Structures are given as C-alpha cells and as structure tokens.
Amino acid sequence: MNAVEASNITKRFGQTVALNDVHITVADGETHALVGRNGAGKSTLVSMLTGLNRPDSGEITFRGEPAPALSDRQAWRTKVACVYQKSTIIPTLTVAENLFINRQNLDGGAVISWSRLRRKASDVLGEYGVDVDPNVEAATLTVEQRQLVEIARALSFGAKFIILDEPTAQLDGPAIERLFERMRSLRAAGVTFLFISHHLQEIFEICQTVTVFRDARHIVTSPVADLSKDQLVEAMTGEAVGLGAVASRPAVGSESVLDIRDLALGKHFSGIDLSVRRGEVVGIAGSASSGKVELGEVIVGLRKADAGTVAVSGKSLKPGSVPAALAGGVGFVPEDRHKEGFVPGLSIAENATFPIAGRLGRFGSISGRRRDQVAARMIDELAIKTSGPDQDVADLSGGNQQKVVMARALSSEPDLLVLMDPTAGVDVKSKENLLDAVDRAAAAGAAVLVISDELDDLRPCDRVLVMFHGSVAGEFPAGWTDNELVSVIEGIGESSGE
Amino acid sequence: MSDVSTPVVAARPRLQVAKLRDLALLPAILVLLVVGFIASPIFLTSGNLLNVVQQQSELGLVVLGEALVLIVGKMDLSLESTLGFAPALAMVLVLPTSENGLGLGLPEWTALPVCLLAGVAIGAVNAFLVLRLQLSGFIITLGMLITIRGLQQGLTVGQSLSSPNMPSLYYLGNAVWFGVHASIWIFLALFVIAIAFVGYFRHGRSLYAIGGNEAAAKAAGIRTTRVAAIVLIVASVLAALAGAMMVGHYGSITANQGSGWIFNAFAAAVLGGVSLNGGKGTLFGAMCGVLMLGLVQNILTLAHVNPYWLGAINGAIIIGALVLARLTTGKAQD
Amino acid sequence: MSDVSTPVVAARPRLQVAKLRDLALLPAILVLLVVGFIASPIFLTSGNLLNVVQQQSELGLVVLGEALVLIVGKMDLSLESTLGFAPALAMVLVLPTSENGLGLGLPEWTALPVCLLAGVAIGAVNAFLVLRLQLSGFIITLGMLITIRGLQQGLTVGQSLSSPNMPSLYYLGNAVWFGVHASIWIFLALFVIAIAFVGYFRHGRSLYAIGGNEAAAKAAGIRTTRVAAIVLIVASVLAALAGAMMVGHYGSITANQGSGWIFNAFAAAVLGGVSLNGGKGTLFGAMCGVLMLGLVQNILTLAHVNPYWLGAINGAIIIGALVLARLTTGKAQD
Amino acid sequence: ACNRGDAAGGGGDNASVGPIGVDFPRADTDFWNSYNKYVPTEAKDLGINLMTPTNSQNDITKLVSNVQALTAQGAKAIVMAPQDTGAIASTITQLNQQKIPVVTVDTRPDKGGAYMVVRADNKAYGQKACKYLGDKLGGKGKVVEFEGDLSSINGRDRSEAFGDCIKQNYPGITVFAEPTNWEGAKASAALQTDLTANPDINGIYMQAGGAFLAATLQLLKSTNHLIPAGQPGHIAIVSNDGIPQEFDAIRQGQIDATVSQPADLYAKWALFYAKAAVQGKTFKAGPTDHNSTILDVGGGQLEDQLPAPLVTKDNVDDKSLWGNQVAK
C-alpha cells in the first residue's frame, strides 16, 4: 500500500511552470526524501499533497483512495499532517492553542477546558524538548522556537502520514537530533514521512528512499542506499559535481574593521570582546541559547546593548540604530527573513537595493534601469531562480527569498558583513554561490562575521568562535574537525585553540 | 482569551499582562465613574446607569457584530444601513399605504421575522461579494451601506415610519422584563453567549485563527470561507435585531436611522482592544468600549457642558481614555 | 547556471499585470464616460468635465494625503476636521469680532501661512500620539477628528465664517490660471509631484517598504518613524490646503465643513487600489478613484434620477465598478 | 438629448415657464418630506417647467455641484434651501453673474444676492415657544430644549431667541439646552438622562418636531411621563414644524403647541418667485397679498417672511394649516 501517490501533476503560476508532469509515490512506513534545488517545485507539491492548492492537472490518491474535495479541510487533516516551509503559526494565539488549533476541545467535547489544554500542551512541548511557556503569545517566539512548535504539532497529531518541508533549516544540532529520534520511533510505529531538506547528510541519515526534482520535473526516485552524495547532487543540479573547491582568498589584512569591547545584553550575553580584520572571515557558532544571534543583532543595530561598544573602521556605532550601522559600512542578513528580511509585495530589484537606493540616481531619485541592472547582476551571481528583477519576492521559493536577503546585504559593498544563518533553506549548489560571494566580499577587503551552526557555513572561516550561554567558550582556527567544534557548541568539550 | 480559567504556575507574569490588555478600559471607566459622580449625584444611581445601558443596547448589538467581523479579519460598514433598512422593509411590507406602507397586507406578526430575514439576506450578499468575488471588504460594504440606505429611502419615499399597530416589532424595544428593559437583557445575554462562544468553543476560537493568519487557519482544517460567511451573516442579523429594538425604543424609523453609527461601532470595538487587522481583541473589551462611550455621553449631558464646546471635550475624553489605557497596560495598541 | 535564471524576457507578463492593477478603474471610468454621454450631451463637454475636476479638487488633496498615510501603513481620520479647522483658525485670528473673529487683529496676509501651520501642528500631534505613544491610529485619529471639529465649533460659536477682505485665503479656490481654475492646476500638480516622488525617489519608495513590512524596512536602514511622522504631517498640511481652497470655492467655512469626507477619502483611495493594510496601491489609482466618484455624482445629477432612488443607484454603481475592476484585472482586492 | 425636464402640462398659462431647477436640501425629516412633495404639485399649478429636483443631502458641496449641473442643463432659475448658509455665497454670486436668479427657502444666505428669500422668522419661532411655555408654566420650572444643529442658522436662531427670551422674561425657569444635530435618538438619550436627574422637569421645547417628535413621545410613554395636558404631572411641550403627527399629538393632549412652519407655502412661493424672476418681474419691500411681508433684510436682500402661526388645541383643526391638508 502507498501512503500517497501523485501522478502527472502539473501546476503553473502565471507564466511560471512550478511542476511539470511530475509523479511521486511514497510507500507506507518509509521515510521518503524529496530534494531539489531552490525553486524546483518541492513546496508547491507539498501544497498539492495537503489540499491547499489544486493541481492544474494530475491525480492524487491516499492509500488508493482519491484525495478529498479541496473544501473539505477536515478530511485532508485525517490523511496528512504537515510542517510547511512557511510558518503556519498564528501569532496572536498562545503557543498552547497553536499546538491544538482547531481541536482545542481535546476529545471532541463541546466546551474547551483551557486548563487541560495547557497541561497537554506542556506535556507535548516537554516530550519534544521544546523549552517554551505554552501560555505566551506565539508572536513572541524566536524562529527556532516557532519551528519546534510546528514540528511538535505535526508529530503529536497522530497522523499516519507526515510531511516535513525543511523542518531543520532553522534548528540547531541537538534539536535536529531530537527530531530525528522522534521520527525514527514514529516510523517504527508505522508512520510514513515525506521529508524535505537541503542538508543532504540528513537524507542519508534518516531516509530510505529519495526523489529528486529539477526544474519542475521529476528526475529520479531511488533507494537512498543506492546513491552516493555526489550522484544525488548531480541529479539535483544536472552537472557533474565539483563541490568543495573553495577559492583561496588573499591573506587577512592587518587593520581591524570590527572592534567590540565588553559588550553585554541582558541574559543573552556579556563581556564579549572581538576584533575582525580586513579580509577576515570569522565564524560564530553556538546553540540557540548561546546568544550568538543576539550578538549579531546588537552589532547591526537591531537591538541595543546594555553595555559596551561596537566600532566599525574605528568609529563607534550609535547603539540600536540600523541606519547608523548601515551608514557606518555594515551589511547584514537577519536571522528571520520573513520578519526582517524582505518586504512582500515589492520586487526583487527593490528589495535587493534598499541600502543603495541613494546611489541609484541623482537628487534622491532612483533610475529604474540602473536598479534593474544591479539586480540582474545579483540574480546572476547568487543564482536566484526568478522570472526577472520585477518579480514580487513574495512569489519566490523560500531559498530564493533567502538569496534576495543576501543580495540586499551585499549590495552596499559593506566593510563589515554580518550574516545570521545566511544559508538557511538554500540548496547545496546555491550555498556554494553564497559562500563564493562571501569570499569575494572578503577578498575585496570586507570583514565578515558568519553567525551559524551550519558546519558548511563555518568551514571556510579563518577562525570560528564558539559561544556558550552568553560568552565565548572557545576559538578554533581553520582546520577544526566537526567533532571538536560540535562538542564545544554543546558545552561538553574543551576548546582547542585558545 | 486562552488564559481564562485555572492559572498555570509558570504562566503567572504573562498571564497577567494578557488579562490586563482585555481589561485595559476598566481604569478609564473607573475614572469616568468618579468624574460622573462628581458631576452629578444622580450619576451613580442604578436608574441612571441602567438608562445608559439601555441607550447603548442597540449600538451594543452592532458593536458585537462588528467585533466578530473584525476578529475574523473582515470589515462590514453596511451594518449601519441594515439597522434602518431591515425594520423599514418589514414595516412597508406590513403597513397599508395610508401609513406609508406598500399596502401588501402581510400579517402583522411577520414583521420581526421579515426584519431578521432581511439581515440574513444582506449578510449573504456581503459574504458573496467579499468572500466569493474577493472584493475589498471596506469599499464593497461601503457601497452596500450607500445602496441599502438608498433602498430604504426609495421604498419609504424618505418618510419615517411609525405605527401604533405593530406590537411584534415594537415589543423588544419597549418591553420590561423583571423590572429591567428587555433591551438590556438582550444586550447582556447576547454578549455573554458570544463571549462564551468565542472563548470556549472550537468554532468560536476559529474566528481568532482565521483573523490571525488565514492561510494557517486553512491549513489547520478550518473552513475559513464558511466561517467568515456565517460571521458576516450573524453580524447583519444582529444589526437587524438592533434596528427592531430601535423601532420600539424611539417609536419610529427615520430614513437616516443609524447614519454615522458605524463610526461609533468601530470606535467602541477598537477602544475595547479589537484590532482592525483581525485576530485580536475580546468581546468583553468591545462591550466595555460601548459602555464607555455611553458613560461619556451621559456625563456630558448631566454636566450640562456648554454645547459649543461639547465636541472638543468629548474628543479629549476619548483621547485621554486611550492614553490612560496605554499607560496602565503598557501595551502598544493597533 | 543556465537552469536557474530564466531570461528576463519572461518578466514582461508579470509587469503587465502589475500595471493593469493600477489601471483597474480605467475600464469603469470609460464605461461611465459612455453612460454619461448617453445621459446628457452636456456631459462630455470640457466645461462640464472641468467642473467635475474642480468639484473634486479639495477632496482630491485629502485623498492624496490619506493615500500616502495608508501606503505607509497608518490611518488618519482627522483629516476631515483639519479641512475645516485650519482655515477657520486662520480666519478667527485675523477677523474682527464683528465678523465672528476673535478680534486679535493679525494681518490679513498671515491667513494662508497660519492655515498651513495649523495643518503642521495637527499632523505633529497625530504623529506623537500614534508613533511615539503607539496608540491605535484609527481610534486616536477618530478622537482627534471629534476634538478638532469641536474646537472649531467652540472657536466660531457654530457660526460659519466668511469675509470679503481676505484675499490671501480666498485666492486659491477662486483664481483662474490660463483659463482653468487654479484648484484644478493645484490638484493635478500635487498628484504629479507625489506620483513621481513615490515612484522614482528613494524616500518615496520607502513608504511602500514601511507599509509592506515595517520591521524589514527598519532592517534595510529606513528611518521608519521619521518617515511615517513626515507623512502624517504632510497629509494634514494637504488637508489644510484643501480647506483653504474651499474657502475661496464656497465663499466661507461652515462649522461642519468636511463632515463625512473621510469616508469619501477612504472610498476613493481604496477604490483606486490602495490597501488599508499598507504598502499597496498607487497614487494614480487614488486619483482615478477621486475622479470616478466625481463622475458618478455628475452623471446622477445630469441624468435627473429620481432623488429618492439616487442613493440606491449611487451605491449600485460603486459596487458595479468594483466588480468590473475585479473582472478586468482578475486580481483579488484588499 | 431625450431627458430634459418634463414639460408641465395643464397649469394656468399655456406657455410654461422654465426650465426651473430645484434642489432639495434633505429627505430625512418629515417636514422636508412634505416640502419635497409639494414642489412638483405647486410647479404644475404655476405652469412651471420643472427640472427633476436634485437632493443635496445636507451637504453644501453636493448642493454646489447640483447647481452647476442644473445650470449646465439650462436652468433659468434655481430654488434651493441651503442648510448651511455661509457656504453658499460665492455660488450665488456666480449664478448672478450668469444672470440666473436664485430663490432660497427656509434659510437665508449669510450674504445677499438672492432674488428672494422665502422663509419665516426663525427667531420668532423661539420667542413664540418661549412665551407659550413661560406662561404655561407660570414662569417657574425646568425646561429641556432640543437644539437643532448648531451649524444651521435655523438652529442657532431658534436657540438664541428661546434662550434670550427665557432669561429676560422668565428668570424662574431653568433651561437644559441639549445639542442633538437634528437627531431623534440623541434627543431621547438626553431627555432620559435629564429626567432621571431632574424628575421635576415640566417643559420641553423641541426645535423640530419633524426630527424629534416620535422619539420624544416614545420615551415619555415608556418612562410614564406621557400624561395628558390638564392632568397633574403633565410636561408642557412646544414643538416646531407643524407636521400632521404633531397635530395629532396636540389633539390627544400629548403635546401642547407647535409652530406651523409652512411647508406648502415654502414650495409655492419659492416657485412663484422663481417664475416671476424668469419673467423679469421685480419686487419691493412691503406687505404682500398673501398675508406676509417682504422685508429688506440689508443690502437690498429681499425676504418674504411667511406667517408661521402657533398651533394649539384651540386652532389645531384649522383647515388652512398645511398639516391638516396632507394625507399623512
């Protein structure tokens, strides 16, 4: 029996063909990976498989039965649970209610018992190791917490078939591990998964079968065991693999660009001192609670430090002011692209050029032609899959939106680049493009701070600092091994290079 | 609203803030009660306070409807016209031509059902235009506001309607139950029912989910269109019921009955913390908003403020109440 | 790379749709022009059409202001009171008590500057309350609407103000430049400037960014609070200027000048595709909205519709135009 | 092309005069509804080619654009009732420049230029109401006054005259002046509050029965204050407008008096003067043949002040009152 079978699915958005006659079959009880480059059509397929969108043509069956009518939402819910790539958390409701949305009357009783709901919510959150208060408004959660709540919700549902669209893109290592443990035990209990991720090692870790889409088409479906990583990448990109050939950068300069003295912010971190020199790429690793993201946000002015100073090229930045930071030569990628990364409704060109809008024409005017030129160059350099610079960012695939945010950070050719989780949701090949762009910026003299727990992001760094509970727990020059870094991130190891 | 019953230990501090937000108007209302008492000793008598509730009861039903519509993330401006049109339609269908009716001779008892059915019909048209055709709710219901008021004007040739012989329609706005006006009971009962519904029932909660994030609500299995349609219809029926209550209360329906009310309805709802962006605010807050507006009017009347400066003082009090609510809850408003 | 970035040629169609959306009202306006011509041969004369533009010029400035405020994601209801208050203040300061003034004897030429400064002041108060104190824009500017209208009523003791000896204030609404009313030139010029500003200038574009996603705009280095404050002030000044134009156009200021206008201002802006949620719509659309409302009135007048059914027909036309716009662009509205 | 105003058939003259344009100020009080109904009938009687009337719904800007459209379509004269009397000045000036005479009804523009104003003395309304109530109450008591819209000259005239008169002649009477914007619901709420605070209120002056009567009676009924005239506890009520419903209320002893503001004569004489203006006739100040006087109210502005009699139980059945002529 197949948990789901979709055949001859085609879907267009205006001129864009998102899915071109694709098929996928997920057998009962397996964990099936779906991979492909950004914009390949994975999320579009997910929206068809969960009844949010109707395919232009094609057929979907669950365990041999035709899919329910689109309007019958309740029926769809009995077939499949899903963690969507785009958040489906309702910000104005509490975490507890979000967990049990549309089933608040837990056992079908008429009246909702809020005390019971809260207790069950605590249980569920505890079970998945999610450390959030079930009574807070979901709007106050961090991206990672939001993601964990979504995962806990989908898994707690009791569904026999669960789709996870990039659940791990915003999670730190231990959280990913917990998710996988959970998935394994559910699979043992007979649950089927469709799993989407750009972290290919995860595919090999928990999936049995993999399907590859490329350019809206189905390329291959195969047991995971029969494919090497290189073969997988080749199927995704259509090119022979030459991964890992990192271009070498000129030597790090001597003048320091970023100088941080004794920086502190509430319970997040304190006593941080850090200097980054011209051409230097410094990684900052750490778990979700390490304070690394908050540190980045203080540097770029999204938050105001309680104490300490941040100076760029010798000039102190006005605390808590993004305009001051940008004027001081900072460019950055914020952690949450939906919140701070882009303005939906505006074009790629416009979103990518906000920081340099003043340079695109005379007397504060903007030359559309020059803006489109700049944007077209970025689209090319970062391999953004789009119909052109005029496309609304809201219509891009998740990974391509992330690239637009990266383009915005690079646009001003900043002296200091601060990148928070810059490759979240970006496919393997595009990740290379992004990291190449970082290299080029560094080579051109920028100082770069990469804040991430993605080992691939950290590998090209000249050195990596590891934060643990608000202070620097270790520093590693290039050439570290995954294990030593991870153990310090998780607070169980000693730093090697201090 | 999710924090209404038993407290959970860990939740203490946040729980308080959430509750505070719902109660944001209470300090302002308290201040008003004190000011009112200073302005006139009559103010705090139960007779006067019941007057205030009675005077606000019709607006209250419109606010209840509008608050539900806002929570589900939509808008309905046409409620203010429904208020006049629904009872006027019922009356012209029943009344003889000598009393400005159409002389169709419908039996008298049909008046109230016809009035409420008119509400259903208008709500359904709104739902069709806004949800099916996906037209902008603001402008389409503004168009409906103008159209429906125009229909009333055309049907009644601009006349106001009144008749001593329509007990069914005059009853609700006039009757006294257990020593208190029926309209007060109706107002309180409907609010209590609605508060319970959106607080303790899955379908009621779905209003918040839809208003908070419609795509997510849909993904969670909620029939968003159907729920929104029902809410739009219920709101129209509430407005029609309020119109019926007005007939008995004021003795007639004028061609411009309800004109300008939608402003007050929005004001009361938003004052009470309901957000124009959907998904936020409580019906209890909206009820406080209605009562507050009524208290302000009542105090201004009792204080015999110079009529030329009345408007300025009225406005200043509203702004003051908002600032007070902001200071006492410490929360930004939207 | 060949597989990722599809050639730019493919962008054409999307561009078209975006443009179509801005032009959504044009088919409706075209239909109106035809209907108008059938209704009366006078309709398509340049004299009549210029009348329509002149009649809409003051509302047009208010719509321009409100559209800017909506695009930046805020709301300002008080514009309709500013329209009357600002010129009234200027007049009472200048006029002698015999002409209902305060008799302070300010020189006549100060009238227009005082009027515009009153606009600046009101905008600044709004900005303080909405942006600094973070009070709900809808309800706080509704409070301001009531307060400012009340101030005018109090200052003028309900009288309307007019004076033959105030050329500076009467000039704009009265003058004719190159054979066409000055108010028409002003209306067109301000719209052209504003369209260019929000379309082709960095600071103008930032309005869309702030309205679309304020946090992202902030992260992109836009001083969101400052920009929003300036927009609120500019909108108030535009309303004050519109008020000054009304003085010359209608010969006086009445105590309820502008009453109900804010509804029409929202209607015109939203009709033209501006979203109440911010970040969306064009000023060209808003301008089409103003003109459309004027054309509808003009045609209804010329067609000698039965005055009792006028409202219903008016409303039906608005709804029809929306449906037409929806059908021709195929885009959902909000 | 095909929709000019109807040619009025019948009438005295064979050659009808016109076309004449009429703008209704509003259609939301029963007083104005009556006026609006009289206009076409009177026009027919006068042999006037009447264009389809427009309605400016209390909005001066609508009035101005209506007038522009009427003249664009060839109106030879305009009859209007600007509820807002300051704002209309420049429109009248413009019309005069185009040699289109204007007759205003009910209100007088703040500045001159109208060919004729057809109106009644609104100050006298207030005074009549004051005298009647003052005498009825023996100069003692508490009176609630429903004020009209303060931005309307009629509302202000009635308020001022009533207030001044009470102050001068009946110092023993306290007046609670309640702003209502001509809205019945506002009047009802204010009265309810006042009655609660002052159960000894013994008089009411409502400035427009067309707007306030139904709501007031309903409130008095539900609070057991509707006691027929002559019985102890009766609240003396003087109204204004003279609509049929007020007459019924007088007959039933629910209210005591009203000022009959002649809706029929407003329509008749306004059209009469409009016709005369088109025919090039001129008028001078002085008494008329229809029991009124034309006054020069300043700057050569002529105003025909029609009689507006006080109606009480004694003359409520007078057939000549317009309120007794309409089928209500």
Ligand SMILES: Nc1ncnc2c1ncn2[C@@H]1O[C@H](COP(=O)(O)OP(=O)(O)OP(=O)(O)O)[C@@H](O)[C@H]1O
């Ligand atoms: N609503 C929409 N309107 C227009 N185009 C869309 C829309 N949704 C998706 N697309 C387009 O469809 C294509 C497939 O998008 P999809 O989101 O399915 O990609 P994906 O494989 O999930 O990518 P990622 O790995 O970045 O999440 C993209 O080119 C995208 O731009």
Ligand SMILES: Nc1ncnc2c1ncn2[C@@H]1O[C@H](COP(=O)(O)OP(=O)(O)OP(=O)(O)O)[C@@H](O)[C@H]1O
């Ligand atoms: N206020 C006035 N001042 C001076 N002359 C007046 C006045 N009112 C009417 N007249 C004149 O008196 C004459 C009679 O007017 P009236 O309206 O009574 O005529 P009518 O013949 O009854 O009207 P119709 O022809 O419509 O039946 C008219 O010639 C008119 O010019």
Ligand SMILES: O[C@H]1[C@H](O)[C@H](O)OC[C@H]1O
């Ligand atoms: O001007 C007033 C008119 O005279 C009548 O009393 O109705 C209310 C107002 O329109």
Ligand SMILES: [Mg+2]
């Ligand atoms: Mg995706």
Ligand SMILES: [Mg+2]
């Ligand atoms: Mg991460």
